[in-house]
Amino acid sequence: MLDEEQVEQTEQAEEAQPVEQEEEEQADLSRQDRDFEPTxxxxxxxxxxxxxxxxxxxxxxxxxxxxxxxxxxxxxxxxxxxxxxxxxxxxxxxxxxxxxxxxxPYNHWLKKLLRVRSDTKLSAAAMETLAIIAYKQPVIRADIEAIRGVAAGEVIRSLCYKGLVKIIGRAEILGRPMLYGTTKKFLELFGLNTLKDLPKIEELKKPPA
Missing domain, CATH: 1.10.10.10 (Winged helix-like DNA-binding domain superfamily/Winged helix DNA-binding domain)
Structure with missing residues (x-):
């Protein structure tokens, strides 16, 4: 039978094995990192x-x-x-x-992980206004309001504040009203490379019931 000293030595050796193995694995990884040559x-x-x-x-x-x-x-x-x-x-x-x-295809799971930042949350009115600007730019406020049928000043200011819309010039008409267009942040938010990647109007129309 093993005496107490032998038992203690055996237990210490068994406890040391995982530590030694972990140290060896870390050393192997370090050697691999040193040997790795970036391309x-x-x-x-x-x-x-x-x-x-x-x-x-x-x-x-x-x-x-x-x-x-x-x-x-x-x-x-x-x-x-x-x-x-x-x-x-x-x-x-x-x-x-x-x-x-x-x-x-992974959006379903990512939505569970990520919370949409409040500064990119858009109301229905903001989405509608943003769509008009995206498709009609450069466009003046009066034309946006004519399409929507309601005042759009506050919504446009909000979109400018969020960095999705910007003033890109002035129209050469009476009063020289400001022209609005979308920004690079707009492209990033909607996953577009250029404005040419916007869906065609025909693609957005609902199919007949």
């Missing part, structure tokens, strides 16, 4: 992963020190890898730049 493609991926806003091709080329053609090729390669691996994200063109985004 242009992995740098593009890291930069887009870390960015919370779309990055233009010009800005990406400056950061990763590669030309536009290379950057676009690496983005294409990365997207092909993501698709082959069935990843939940892709690199998309948004607001004139590139951004890493989750795919729309």
């Amino acid at each position: 242009v493609e992995s740098v593009v991926e890291a930069v887009l992963f870390a960015s919370d806003e779309p990055l233009t091709a010009a800005r990406l080329t400056k950061i990763v020190e590669a030309d536009v053609k290379q950057v676009r090729r690496h983005i294409k390669n990365l997207n092909e890898k993501y698709q082959a691996n069935n990843n939940a994200f892709r690199i998309e063109q948004i607001a004139g730049g590139f951004q890493m985004l989750t795919l729309s």
